[in-house]
Amino acid sequence: MSKDLAQSTTGDLGELIRIIQDIRIALLTTVSQDGQFHTRPVQTLKVEADATLWFFTDWTSPKVAELDRDVRVGVGYADLAKNVYVALSGEGRLLRDPQMAEELWSVEQRAYYPNGPEDERLALLRVAILHAEYWIAPGRASYLIAAARAQVTGTPAGVIGENHKIPQPR
Numbered sequence: 001m002s003k004d005l006a007q008s009t010t011g012d013l014g015e016l017i018r019i020i021q022d023i024r025i026a027l028l029t030t031v032s033q034d035g036q037f038h039t040r041p042v043q044t045l046k047v048e049a050d051a052t053l054w055f056f057t058d059w060t061s062p063k064v065a066e067l068d069r070d071v072r073v074g075v076g077y078a079d080l081a082k083n084v085y086v087a088l089s090g091e092g093r094l095l096r097d098p099q100m101a102e103e104l105w106s107v108e109q110r111a112y113y114p115n116g117p118e119d120e121r122l123a124l125l126r127v128a129i130l131h132a133e134y135w136i137a138p139g140r141a142s143y144l145i146a147a148a149r150a151q152v153t154g155t156p157a158g159v160i161g162e163n164h165k166i167p168q169p170r
Helices: 013-023 062-069 098-104 107-111 140-153
Strands: 007-010 025-031 037-043 046-048 052-058 072-079 084-095 122-136 162-166
Touching (some): 013 025, 013 046, 013 122, 013 162, 025 062, 037 052, 037 062, 052 098, 062 122
Antiparallel strands (some): 025 037, 025 072, 046 052, 052 122, 084 122
């Protein structure tokens, strides 16, 4: 395998956390009542060193019933400008914790929860990461070189860039 093709390596949890903090907006996937995937954007409020993510949600959201039925979640992040991507799976739990809500609170949240961190509709979603990987892709020139090489050799390039798997973050 040539050096420009993806090498799957053990990733760094610290690097994963930094990437997530930089991107902030994720796509959260739960399993709906009829067994289908249900995906929606969410704002990551905090990433803890123990591989825990924190989000706000509404107690009336479909996520509540979905997580009551099945705690498995998927979370994805993408920074197209930097060619960085994250996919993780974990377990989601909903809770009320006014102290944590206060810690995570920002004034922009008032648009959704006008009564502040103690709004009765405000739920905390805690996601414990169980599996994670991230990819760092090279720029467009690397893909053009790989395409030219594949055309000349007749051998597909495979995945281009770096794939990092975080072994058992929890």
